[in-house]
Amino acid sequence: MSPSQVNPRMSQEAVPDTPEERRSYLAEGHSLRSWLLTTDHKRIAILFMVAITFFFFCGGVAAALIRLDLLTPAPDLMSNDGYNRAFSLHGIIMVWFFLIPSIPTTFGNFLLPLMIGAKDLAFPRLNLASWYIFVLGGLFTLITVVAGGVDTGWTFYTPFSSTYSNGAVFLAITAVFISGFSSILTGINFIVTVHKLRCPGMTWGRLPLFVWSIYTTAIIFVLATPVLTITLVLVALERVFGLGIFDPALGGDPILFQHLFWFYSHPAVYIMVLPAMGVVSELITNAAHKQIFGYWFVAGSAIAIGVIGFMVWGHHMFVSGQSPYASAIFSFLSIVVAVPSAIKVYNWTATLHKGEIVIDGPLLYALGFIGLFTIGGLTGVMLAMIAADVHLTDTYFVVAHFHFIMVGGSVSAYFGALHFWWPKITGRLYNDMWARLAALLIFFGFVMTFAPQFVMGYEGMPRRYHVYPQVFQPLMVMSSVGSSVLAVAYVLPFFYLFWSLRYGKPAGPNPWGATGLEWTTPSPPPKDNFETVPVVDKEAYCYPEQGRAGEPQTQQAESVDA
Amino acid sequence: MPDARAVQPQFPTLERQNDADHFGMLLFLSTEVLIFGGVFAVAFTLRAEHADYAQASKQMHYWIGGINTGVLLTSSALVALMVEAVRAGRAKLAGWLLGGTIALGLVFLALKFTEYALEYRDGVVPILSDANLHGGVERLFMDLYFVATGLHALHVTVGLCLLGSLLWPFGRARRERTAVFAGNAALYWHLVDIVWVFLYPTLYLAR
Ligand code: HEM
Ligand SMILES: [Cu+2]
Numbered sequence: 001m002s003p004s005q006v007n008p009r010m011s012q013e014a015v016p017d018t019p020e021e022r023r024s025y026l027a028e029g030h031s032l033r034s035w036l037l038t039t040d041h042k043r044i045a046i047l048f049m050v051a052i053t054f055f056f057f058c059g060g061v062a063a064a065l066i067r068l069d070l071l072t073p074a075p076d077l078m079s080n081d082g083y084n085r086a087f088s089l090h091g092i093i094m095v096w097f098f099l100i101p102s103i104p105t106t107f108g109n110f111l112l113p114l115m116i117g118a119k120d121l122a123f124p125r126l127n128l129a130s131w132y133i134f135v136l137g138g139l140f141t142l143i144t145v146v147a148g149g150v151d152t153g154w155t156f157y158t159p160f161s162s163t164y165s166n167g168a169v170f171l172a173i174t175a176v177f178i179s180g181f182s183s184i185l186t187g188i189n190f191i192v193t194v195h196k197l198r199c200p201g202m203t204w205g206r207l208p209l210f211v212w213s214i215y216t217t218a219i220i221f222v223l224a225t226p227v228l229t230i231t232l233v234l235v236a237l238e239r240v241f242g243l244g245i246f247d248p249a250l251g252g253d254p255i256l257f258q259h260l261f262w263f264y265s266h267p268a269v270y271i272m273v274l275p276a277m278g279v280v281s282e283l284i285t286n287a288a289h290k291q292i293f294g295y296w297f298v299a300g301s302a303i304a305i306g307v308i309g310f311m312v313w314g315h316h317m318f319v320s321g322q323s324p325y326a327s328a329i330f331s332f333l334s335i336v337v338a339v340p341s342a343i344k345v346y347n348w349t350a351t352l353h354k355g356e357i358v359i360d361g362p363l364l365y366a367l368g369f370i371g372l373f374t375i376g377g378l379t380g381v382m383l384a385m386i387a388a389d390v391h392l393t394d395t396y397f398v399v400a401h402f403h404f405i406m407v408g409g410s411v412s413a414y415f416g417a418l419h420f421w422w423p424k425i426t427g428r429l430y431n432d433m434w435a436r437l438a439a440l441l442i443f444f445g446f447v448m449t450f451a452p453q454f455v456m457g458y459e460g461m462p463r464r465y466h467v468y469p470q471v472f473q474p475l476m477v478m479s480s481v482g483s484s485v486l487a488v489a490y491v492l493p494f495f496y497l498f499w500s501l502r503y504g505k506p507a508g509p510n511p512w513g514a515t516g517l518e519w520t521t522p523s524p525p526p527k528d529n530f531e532t533v534p535v536v537d538k539e540a541y542c543y544p545e546q547g548r549a550g551e552p553q554t555q556q557a558e559s560v561d562a
Numbered sequence: 563m564p565d566a567r568a569v570q571p572q573f574p575t576l577e578r579q580n581d582a583d584h585f586g587m588l589l590f591l592s593t594e595v596l597i598f599g600g601v602f603a604v605a606f607t608l609r610a611e612h613a614d615y616a617q618a619s620k621q622m623h624y625w626i627g628g629i630n631t632g633v634l635l636t637s638s639a640l641v642a643l644m645v646e647a648v649r650a651g652r653a654k655l656a657g658w659l660l661g662g663t664i665a666l667g668l669v670f671l672a673l674k675f676t677e678y679a680l681e682y683r684d685g686v687v688p689i690l691s692d693a694n695l696h697g698g699v700e701r702l703f704m705d706l707y708f709v710a711t712g713l714h715a716l717h718v719t720v721g722l723c724l725l726g727s728l729l730w731p732f733g734r735a736r737r738e739r740t741a742v743f744a745g746n747a748a749l750y751w752h753l754v755d756i757v758w759v760f761l762y763p764t765l766y767l768a769r
Contacts, residue, residue, distance in 0.1 A: 113572075120572040121572070122572065122573075122586065123582075123586060124570075124572065184590075187589075188586050188589045188593075192585050192586045192589065195582075195585060196573075196578055196581060196582040196585065197573070222589055222592060222593055223592070223596065225593070226596035226597045227596055227597075230596075230597045230598075230600030231600060234600070234604065234709070237709060241689060243688065243709065244698070244701060244702045244705050245604060245706065245709075250698055250701065250705075251608075251698045251699055251701075252608070252702065253608065256604065256607050256608075259603075260603065260604075528571070533574075
């Protein structure tokens with residue numbers, strides 16, 4: 001790969017359509033109808049991408065309002081009620097309408113069939129239905145905003161949500177309830193696809209690690225989401241008809257709500273991070289141009305996280321009054337769940353060791369993930385210590401903990417994936433100099449925004465308050481300034497990526513010399529993905545012995561190469 | 563019998579496609595189990611927290627629930643036979659068995675709603691007619707009773723629609739796949755049945 005291929009010079013001349021583009025899935029019709037009625041997994045991936053980008057923007061506006069209000073200790077921008085609505089909306093949108101669907105429905109959708117050598121997902125119409133359900137749920141979120149918003153936080157704790165809140169709780173719950181079905185259907189579709197549609201030779205041991213992590217995520221989708229569904233139904237019934245389930249005034253149990261909610265929501269945080277880990281495994285092996293260190297450890301740790309992740313929910317409830325014995329067990333299991341995550345981090349680093357590293361945009365995003373995820377994970381272990389948590393719970397420390405993982409980690413990985421597979425999705429190369437700049441800006445903007453929150457939380461700043469003691473102002477201002485850097489950094493890729501659609505050089509099938517099956521087909525891929533059914537005879541990540549000088553070598557068997 | 567048109571392009575063989583449909587249905591049913599799992603979790607927790615929680619169930623018409631259990635179990639047996647009949651190509655017999663299943667499903671719903679009506683008359687329906695509900699705990703129990711059986715009745719209705727769509731003449735258009743669809747619809751019906759088999763003792767018998 002010549003450097004000029006990675007860094008196409010800025011040119012003002014539009015590149016005309018390439019022959020590949022004229023035969024690609026993108027050329028299968030340009031009408032709105034051809035998009036809205038498509039069953040092609042690649043087009044549905046793009047539909048999802050448009051939808052979640054929109055919600056990322058909406059959630060971002062709410063975040064901007066929050067950070068602006070926090071510039072001063074006084075409540076100047078928003079009323080107390082307005083502030084509650086801003087952070088609730090931010091949380092609900094970012095969790096359910098951006099981060100949960102983000103990597104699975106876009107890159108999972110696009111890449112899963114390509115990586116296992118299939119023509120599509122097992123149930124293409126169900127896939128489209130999943131998108132419509134998602135959009136319907138999103139519509140309800142927007143209606144919630146118009147109806148005055150909701151002030152419960154994303155966690156909908158009872159009895160506040162079911163009895164006392166004066167926000168549009170029912171609408172918000174309906175929105176999340178609907179989006180849950182989208183998750184469930186996508187999960188079922190992915191699991192069946194991995195089981196039934198692997199091409200000849202694609203054994204379980206040869207699956208790319210991204211497929212393993214999407215597969216585990218899909219299992220969590222299927223096994224956790226229904227519990228949220230029924231919990232939300234119960235809260236809604238309690239709110240609308242005044243039934244007694246969680247309401248202590250009627251003998252119900254509000255703590256039961258927390259158990260049910262976190263039984264879903266802790267696995268859900270792994271829905272948000274496992275796909276990101278899968279992306280990083282792909283990006284790191286390619287950047288090092290080396291076989292992954294310990295394939296089965298990385299694949300197995302995804303499964304281990306999926307399993308243990310179902311048994312740690314009580315660490316959100318140390319101060320709720322649950323049994324201290326339960327707390328002790330949950331504390332222990334939460335420490336255990338950090339082990340498989342650590343295994344992954346070690347294996348990525350070991351993969352980089354003595355690799356033929358090229359420092360490009362995707363690698364910087366992946367490194368950003370590793371660093372920020374590690375900090376987020378380690379602070380998670382701190383929070384899992386009951387003694388520390390009693391002090392730190394409901395403070396900015398917790399806010400910083402989960403933002404390091406979900407924003408610093410997962411959103412960086414999302415952008416990394418966007419850059420790595422952009423040439424495959426669009427057939428064009430972008431300017432990597434800008435990509436590296438954006439990756440660095442995201443990293444520094446992020447650290448500047450959230451590192452101060454660890455300090456403030458440690459010193460006792462509670463979360464969800466917009467009036468705070470004067471002493472916190474310098475750190476608050478630092479955090480707000482950091483968030484504006486972050487905002488700019490997130491917008492930047494839109495410019496150079498869209499620029500590449502018109503002026504970028506054609507990517508060719510395999511611009512990075514990567515090994516997955518998705519790189520054996522033209523970029524952008526034709527509607528049926530492959531001209532002939534691929535046959536696999538190699539493990540994942542068999543990079544050529546000669547390093548980058550050698551011919552790219554994919555999982556596709558040589559003999560059937562026409 | 564395999565018909566090339568019946569295979570969607572992403573599947574190498576019809577067999578694989580049928581496997582996938584079956585597997586997808588099983589996964590879907592696992593989500594249904596978890597949904598009801600939430601209801602059971604609530605029922606058991608509240609029961610553990612209140613010694614006299616099940617007091618209210620003493621006033622319930624447990625014999626209607628008992629008959630309904632028999633009705634659903636029988637319908638489940640019929641639907642299983644129906645699937646075998648479809649596989650054996652005995653369309654006429656399958657039609658009768660399907661009709662029997664649907665009829666029993668309707669009987670279940672009719673009995674269930676009769677029971678609701680009796681409870682209304684007895685004054686044990688929260689909010690609507692609660693003259694004879696003594697104390698908060700009885701109310702708590704009846705709330706969950708209506709949520710659980712209502713959710714179940716909803717599933718019975720969906721199951722009936724699925725089975726009913728097998729009667730629908732359009733079903734013929736994809737006759738090669740009828741056996742697969744029938745099998746999956748029957749699986750759903752078994753789920754409806756199984757859930758009731760657990761709901762009945764939880765709500766009526768365990769006092
Ligand atoms: C490495 C293993 C992890 C451990 C041991 C851990 C531990 C914890 C603990 C103990 C809390 C409760 C703090 C409190 O409220 O007092 C917490 C909160 C949280 N964690 Fe983690 N965590 C881990 C990984 C993750 C991951 C991977 C994510 C997301 C992708 C995540 C997202 C969250 C969120 C969203 C909350 C706060 C929820 C809320 O109260 O709104 N955590 N974590
Ligand atoms: Cu957790």
